[in-house]
Amino acid sequence: MISVESLTKAYNGDAVVDAVTLQLPGSGLTTIVGPNGAGKSTLLSLISRILGPDAGTVIADDIDVLSAPGTEVAKKLSILRQDQNTTARITVRELVEFGRYPYSKGRLTEACHIAVEEAISYCDLVSLEERPIHEMSGGQRQRAYLAMVLAQDTRYVLLDEPLNNLDMVHATGMMRLLRSLADDQGKSIVLVLHDINYASVYSDRIVGMRDGEVVQDGPTSEVITPDALQAVFGTAFPVHDLAGNKFADYFR
Amino acid sequence: MPPLDTAVAPRNGSTRPGTKVRNRIRTVTSVIVVLFLASVAFFLTWGVDGHWDFALPRRIEQLAALLVVGIAVAVSTVIFHTLTENHILTPSIMGFDALYILLATSIVFFVGAYAYAEIPDLLLFSINTGMLVLGATLLYRWILSDATRGLYTLVLVGVIGGTLFGSVTSFMFRVMNPNEFDVLMTVLFASFSSIDTAVLGIASVLLVGGTIAAYRMISVLDVLTLGRDRAITLGVDYRRVVTVLLVIVAGLVAVSTALVGPITFLGLLAANLAYRLTSTHRHTVNFPVAALLAVTMLILGQAALQHILGYAGTLGSIINLAGGIFFVILLVRQSKP
Numbered sequence: 001m002i003s004v005e006s007l008t009k010a011y012n013g014d015a016v017v018d019a020v021t022l023q024l025p026g027s028g029l030t031t032i033v034g035p036n037g038a039g040k041s042t043l044l045s046l047i048s049r050i051l052g053p054d055a056g057t058v059i060a061d062d063i064d065v066l067s068a069p070g071t072e073v074a075k076k077l078s079i080l081r082q083d084q085n086t087t088a089r090i091t092v093r094e095l096v097e098f099g100r101y102p103y104s105k106g107r108l109t110e111a112c113h114i115a116v117e118e119a120i121s122y123c124d125l126v127s128l129e130e131r132p133i134h135e136m137s138g139g140q141r142q143r144a145y146l147a148m149v150l151a152q153d154t155r156y157v158l159l160d161e162p163l164n165n166l167d168m169v170h171a172t173g174m175m176r177l178l179r180s181l182a183d184d185q186g187k188s189i190v191l192v193l194h195d196i197n198y199a200s201v202y203s204d205r206i207v208g209m210r211d212g213e214v215v216q217d218g219p220t221s222e223v224i225t226p227d228a229l230q231a232v233f234g235t236a237f238p239v240h241d242l243a244g245n246k247f248a249d250y251f252r
Numbered sequence: 253m254p255p256l257d258t259a260v261a262p263r264n265g266s267t268r269p270g271t272k273v274r275n276r277i278r279t280v281t282s283v284i285v286v287l288f289l290a291s292v293a294f295f296l297t298w299g300v301d302g303h304w305d306f307a308l309p310r311r312i313e314q315l316a317a318l319l320v321v322g323i324a325v326a327v328s329t330v331i332f333h334t335l336t337e338n339h340i341l342t343p344s345i346m347g348f349d350a351l352y353i354l355l356a357t358s359i360v361f362f363v364g365a366y367a368y369a370e371i372p373d374l375l376l377f378s379i380n381t382g383m384l385v386l387g388a389t390l391l392y393r394w395i396l397s398d399a400t401r402g403l404y405t406l407v408l409v410g411v412i413g414g415t416l417f418g419s420v421t422s423f424m425f426r427v428m429n430p431n432e433f434d435v436l437m438t439v440l441f442a443s444f445s446s447i448d449t450a451v452l453g454i455a456s457v458l459l460v461g462g463t464i465a466a467y468r469m470i471s472v473l474d475v476l477t478l479g480r481d482r483a484i485t486l487g488v489d490y491r492r493v494v495t496v497l498l499v500i501v502a503g504l505v506a507v508s509t510a511l512v513g514p515i516t517f518l519g520l521l522a523a524n525l526a527y528r529l530t531s532t533h534r535h536t537v538n539f540p541v542a543a544l545l546a547v548t549m550l551i552l553g554q555a556a557l558q559h560i561l562g563y564a565g566t567l568g569s570i571i572n573l574a575g576g577i578f579f580v581i582l583l584v585r586q587s588k589p
Contacts, residue, residue, distance in 0.1 A: 050481045074487030081481060089531050090477070091273070098475060102487040106471025130272070152486070 001026045002065075002077075002156060002188075007046055007056030009039075016042045018212035019056070026061070026155065029182045029189045031199040034209035035233055040192040041082070043209070044160050048079040060156060074102035078149045079158040092136075092144045093129040096120055099151030112151075119150040123177070139170040146177070157181065159191040163198065171195075175202045200224045201245050208232035224248060277537055280529045288544045291551040299559055317452055318554060320459050321508045321515070322522075322547030327466055328504035329519030330526070330535065330542050331497050334476050336407060339527060342520045346407055347414025348505040349514040351387060353440055354417040355380050361424045365432040374450045381458065381506040388502040389495065440513055455507045462504045469497065470535045477533040515568050521575040522546035528582060549575055 002024040009017045017039040024030055032040045045051040047058050049065055058065040060076050078099075090098075096119050100112040108116070120129055123143045133141050142162065149157055159178070163171040179202050182189045193199045199206055199220070206223040208216030208231065216228050223229075224246040230236045237248040295315060300307045332343045344350070359376070360368045368376075391409070425433060466473075472493055475483050484490050508515065519542075526542035553570040557563060561570075 048485060050484050070484070070487035070489045072487075074485065079485050089527075090533055094533075095478075098478060098482075098486065101471070101475050106474065 001061065002047065002190075003057075003059045004043075004047060005057045005059075007043070007058065008054045009042055009046055009051065010054055015212050017046060017053075020212070020214055022207065022214055022217065024156070024190055025188060025205065027182065027186055027188050028204035029179060029191070029202055030205045030207065031203040032190070032192045032207045032209060033194075033196050033199050033232060037211075038209040039212040040209050041160050044079060044158050044190070044192060045081075048077060048158055049073065050079070050081075071102050074152065074154070076154055077156040077158065078152045078154040079160065080145055080149050080162060081160050082164055089132055089134070091130050091132050092125055092147070093120065095133055095144055096125075096129075096147045096151045099148040099153075102152065115151050115153055119147040122150060123147040138165040139167070142166065142170075142174065146174075150181070154187075156188045156190065159189070161192050161194065163193060163195065171198065178202070196224065196229070196248050196250070200247065210234070221246065273532060277530050277532060281537075281541060284529075284541060284544045284548070288548045288551075291548050291555075295551045295555050298555065313449065313452070314554065315551070316456070317511055318550040319547055320452065320455050321511050322518075322550045323463060323543040324455075324459050324504040324507040325515065325519040326522045326526075326542040326546040327463055327539055328501045328508075329523045330538055331466060331473065331501050333523055334473050334535070335494060335497055335501075336404075337477075337479055339524055340520070341407065342517070343501050343505045344514060345414065346410025347417055348384070348388065348410075348502060349509045350414040350417040350421070352380060352384050352506055352509045353514070354421045355383050356440060357421045357424050357436060360432055360436045361428060365435040368432075368435060372450075374454060377451050377454060377510050380510060381503065384506045385499055385502045389499050451510065455511055458503055458507050462500045462507070465496070465500050466535075466539070469493070470539075473497075473535045474533065512567065515571065517568075518546055518549060518571050518575065521571075521579055522549065524579065525582065 004020055004022040004024070006019045006021055007017055008015060008019050020039075020043060032043065034040050042051065046053045046056075047065065049058075053066070060073075063072055063076050065073050065077065093116070096116050097108060097112070099119065100108055100115060103109070104112050120126055123146055125140075125143060125147055128136065128140060128144075131140075133144055136144065142165070146159075146162070157178075162174055162178070166174060175198055178189050178191065181187050182204075203220045205218065206216070206220050207214055208223060208228065210232055215231050216223050218228075223232075224239055226236055226239050229239070229248060235250075237250045240247050240249060292315065296308065296311050328343055332341060332346075333339050356376075359371075359379070363371075391413070425436075428436070472483075472488055475486055475488055476493070478486075480490060483493075522542045522545040523538070525545050526538050530537050530541055532538070549571055550567070553567050553574065556570055556574075557565060557567055
């Protein structure tokens with residue numbers, strides 16, 4: 001379990017993440033939703049120590065994320081960010097091998113090679129493994145970065161808007177992949193999504209953020225309701241039941 | 253010399269590039285090694301009229317200086333490119349060499365040319381280098397202590413600092429008396445024709461130290477090519493690593509500037525040629541390739557200066573002209589499909 005205690009980040013006095021206290025479970029798929037500027041991505045950056053907080057603590061299974069040695073944290077928690085641009089000329093395999101850095105420091109062991117192979121085949125990249133990542137499509141590159149995160153083999157995998165720039169076929173493929181990671185490998189997947197219907201169909205738990213604060217936190221069935229969504233987004237949507245899932249009709 | 257074998261045949265268990273990339277790297281490295289050896293042989297033997305016992309020791313000493321400068325410039329530039337995730341910057345943009353020149357100028361300015369001449373070269377070099385490394389480290393630790401200021405703030409501060417150092421230096425030049433100015437010019441723009449053996453010795457020690465330190469951090473450097481955020485995610489202690497790398501860069505810039513004055517364009521050239529020729533991000537490949545390219549260019553430039561131009565010019569101008577043209581040709585050719 002990741003325990004977040006009164007985590008705060010402010011720019012020029014405006015709190016982007018305002019004393020957030022939150023428990024993220026040690027398994028399953030948890031989605032953070034909320035309008036633009038709610039502080040979702042900032043919260044993920046703070047939890048993954050890419051951004052230094054102004055106050056607060058993050059504890060992941062007894063490891064103090066903000067003060068423990070970087071390598072220890074890197075074996076516990078990984079993050080896939082939105083911006084995936086890189087100028088470096090790296091092939092898919094080389095990229096995935098970077099995921100083993102916390103374990104190998106650049107000298108891959110036999111276990112590392114096995115983990116790399118598994119990550120590459122899990123993300124269906126075997127035929128592309130010698131391809132430089134800057135020559136790949138957005139969806140393929142996203143999978144390559146996900147494979148790197150998988151090779152890192154952490155219990156917690158954080159993803160910041162992994163469906164950005166993906167069409168619905170690839171978006172659904174990505175969500176199925178994440179779901180199977182949670183189900184088959186017992187990982188805890190925490191992701192930020194814009195589409196609340198993807199969140200509704202795939203999540204075990206949904207956290208709703210607004211203005212830097214957590215305003216909703218509960219099982220999917222409790223958060224995908226007109227009242228709860230109104231609290232998060234400030235707009236009322238009708239919610240329909242369809243084939244056992246709840247869908248928010250936000251198109252009109 | 254950087255170990256070439258590791259570039260050609262990757263160690264068992266290290267990151268393995270694909271076969272295509274590996275073959276390309278092998279070809280490129282072989283061609284560059286041959287070029288390098290040819291230029292060394294050419295430099296040592298061309299135009300020696302029988303007086304080998306006189307010519308050879310002098311030329312070997314010059315060659316050693318060219319080697320030291322070339323490796324220092326190439327390695328410092330490649331590290332700097334990785335740190336800034338930008339292949340167009342050089343350490344000079346952050347005022348590294350401007351600071352070095354300011355320090356040397358201040359010493360002449362405040363103690364006078366006669367007293368300056370009394371200071372042993374070795375001590376002078378140590379003072380200049382020590383102050384550069386110390387100043388750079390203090391500055392960067394201060395800036396990096398706040399995580400919200402990125403590396404680009406650092407570069408910006410460097411640009412402004414470099415301009416400031418340059419202005420103060422040129423102010424001192426103007427109010428200085430001509431004799432002191434003359435002394436300073438010979439110090440700052442020392443050429444390869446008049447190398448101080450003692451300085452060359454300590455410069456080599458610094459170079460070896462800096463290069464070994466850089467080689468020990470090769471896997472971290474590779475990870476840093478992914479960018480700051482991903483490096484942190486993979487467990488890199490970013491602040492510490494960046495500080496150490498900047499100290500190495502400062503030391504290496506001091507080595508090359510002390511020996512021949514500012515020639516950072518050479519680093520830009522050699523590093524970018526290396527990236528384009530090898531098509532890999534891996535520092536085990538790019539360090540030796542860039543270093544060999546830099547040294548080869550220096551040797552050919554120096555040979556041209558001595559034998560063709562008869563010392564009418566500076567090595568820097570030859571490097572900039574020939575290297576610049578070559579670089580533009582390469583860019584134009586690669587932009588075509």
